[in-house]
Amino acid sequence: MEYLSRDFVSSQNGQHILPQEPSSLPEKVLQFGTGVLLRGLPDLLIDEANRQGIFNGSIVVVKSTSSGDTAEFDQQDNLYTVCIRGVQDAARVEQNVVCSAISRVLTANTQWDEILACAKNPALEIVISNTTEVGIKLVKEDIHQTPPASFPGKLLAFLYARYQAFAGDPNKGLIITPTELIPDNGDKLERILLELAHLNNLEADFIDWMEQHNHCCNTLVDRIVPGKPAADVKADIETQLGYRDDLLIMSEVYALWAIEGDEYVKTRFPLHLAHEGVIIAPDINPYRELKLRILNGGHTFTCGLAYLCGLDTVVEGMNHPLFAHFIEHLLLDEIAPTIPQPLTQAEAQTFAKKVLDRFRNPFIEHKWLSITMQYSSKMQMRNVPTILRYYDSLGMVPEHMAFGFAAYLLFLRVVKTEEGRFYGQRNGVDYLIQDDQAAYFYTMWQNFSTRALVSAVLKNEDLWGTDLSLLNGFEEKVAFHLEAMKDRGVSRTLENFSHIAQAAQS
Structure with missing residues (x-):
């Protein structure tokens, strides 16, 4: 059985309808993490907004952990299937969606220079993360390492590279939306970034730019994404789909991504126009x-x-x-x-x-x-x-x-x-x-x-x-x-x- 890929989809006469090729969509999102929650919620919501012509941007994913590689993503042109199963309005739902929002997956340990190069992309607007609850913590480290060890260290190094690339342009700040399951995740991440910037003796102008022109948003995510099904269940699904998919995941129907943001955030990241499960409000x-x-x-x-x-x-x-x-x-x-x-x-x-x-x-x-x-x-x-x-x-x-x-x-x-x-x-x-x-x-x-x-x-x-x-x-x-x-x-x-x-x- 053939693997899911762009060529396979093209050969299916529209059976698996995808939006434009990733090369035609600017990379607007930098994502830290490859986990099933990210792939089953924010990534899928971005894909839906792309299909509706609302967001029109792709995702560069940073794989931060040392285990594994990006071979599964490379083999499938970064496509994967989300099998949505559950009940909605008392009716049973079984839906399979091919998500094509990811443009590429880069490994922090071996491709850090390529990741930092993304900071020079003028189209970039959004940062998403899910590095587990322990990921948002202060590690006193030199952010000029290749790469820094912690997620906040990596993000601060990226923001500093962007500040330098655009000479502190106030219009090149980013909307940062951590999805780690801790209260006030955006506020906590921002405090860590500021403390780490001071520990690294970064210039005051950069710290001012980071505070004034970047938005660390508190978020709340809620969706059960069990991930890859049991082998026999996966085999049955693949038989129905007509292709192999080593990235296939299961998800419930319900989806919530609440983002604490103002009209500026709504304008630059308008996913709420594509899905009722996205809420952008001043208080979540x-x-x-x-x-x-x-x-x-x-x-x-x-x-x-x-x-x-x-x-x-x-x-x-x-x-x-x-x-x-x-x-x-x-x-x-x-x-x-x-x-x-x-x-x-x-x-x-x-x-x-x-x-x-x-x-x-x-x-x-x-x-x-x-x-x-x-x-x-x-x-x-x-x-x-x-x-x-x-x-x-x-x-x-x-x-x-x-x-x-x-x-x-x-x-x-x-x-x-x-x-x-x-x-x-x-x-x-x-x-x-x-x-x-x-x-x-x-x-x-x-x-x-x-x-x-x-x-x-x-x-x-x-x-x-x-x-x-x-x-x-x-x-x-x-x-x-x-x-x-x-x-x-x-x-x-x-x-x-x-x-x-x-x-x-x-």
Whole structure:
């Protein structure tokens, strides 16, 4: 079977439609990283904008790691397939897209001079990175090495080369969009660049140019990109496609790239005109809040419940009528109304429905047990503020949140310790509790009755940063549900809860 390439695509009579040849598209983007998230999100979004005639620019990719080479990219003319699989508006989606946004891939260790030469390109406008969370850190190094060791060192050397190439022209600054999954990633990167510039005794005029005429944007990315599928799945897909693709990756349907920027950023990087998943706004914190409270918080409120009901994966949960009903009402009726302005309720509801579609994705195996890791810290960070906001806005018990909290407490019921590890039990089978508070809950379950345990845990301000027992009716509801789960079993208690909730809504 032939490999995916430009010649192969040309021979297919338009079956795989591509935009212009890379040689006809100016290299507008410098990208640090070749990982699947970059290829499955920003690169694919740029490709889509090119197809629509909106951006019309290609990507020069810098491979920074010493492992591997660029042979796979070279062999396929930098083309690769993204297999988009999932659910959108309750409909199953299976789409294959050949991405042609990358013009070339250069290796930092052996082609650093060629990378620095890109700084002389007047068309260059954007920098993208994903060097993992540890990539954005200060390494005190000489940026004149070939190459510098760290990503900020490489980027600073590149910016300095550009400053010199254009004699400090204010119009030749770049828009820098790190996609590493840390809060305020752009602000943090900018601080490191400035400190590193001072450590290298770079001239004040350059530092002023870097600060005033380059834009380090905070960003938020959200898309599950599992990467290369299993060998048998890949072989089946390639048979359908009619070509081999060693760079083929899988991706879910949902895509979000929120970039903190002004009209200048919008004008130079107008991907928001090509895809609804790209948001360029002066403040992206509301979108981070949506993700944290609805997506992450929804997982945290329900992971223990799902697992104790005998459900192993998220999609199993969504195929279970009672559990699916529970999580839908949790997200739509209780969490979404707590999302603060400037987002509207309509936006929160729309996001919640997209989250439910993501949970229904049959192509991604997301295990509930893995979501329970550090359950207590996740509950504190993601869900306690949501509970408090619900009380502030509605002044009554959030029924589904209280039920989910009770399941959390039951999940952390330690039945066995062994070599410093703590275990719970589901249907007679032990499971490992991976939570820094496991020892605390072992003590609590050993020494307190159910109601006393609920009261003591909710009062523990070291855990929650507040006294949750002061919330009117919350302690009573949590204790009621926890006792029922212990006495009747979790599945039976969920069934009774669902019947009562449905009766109340009718």
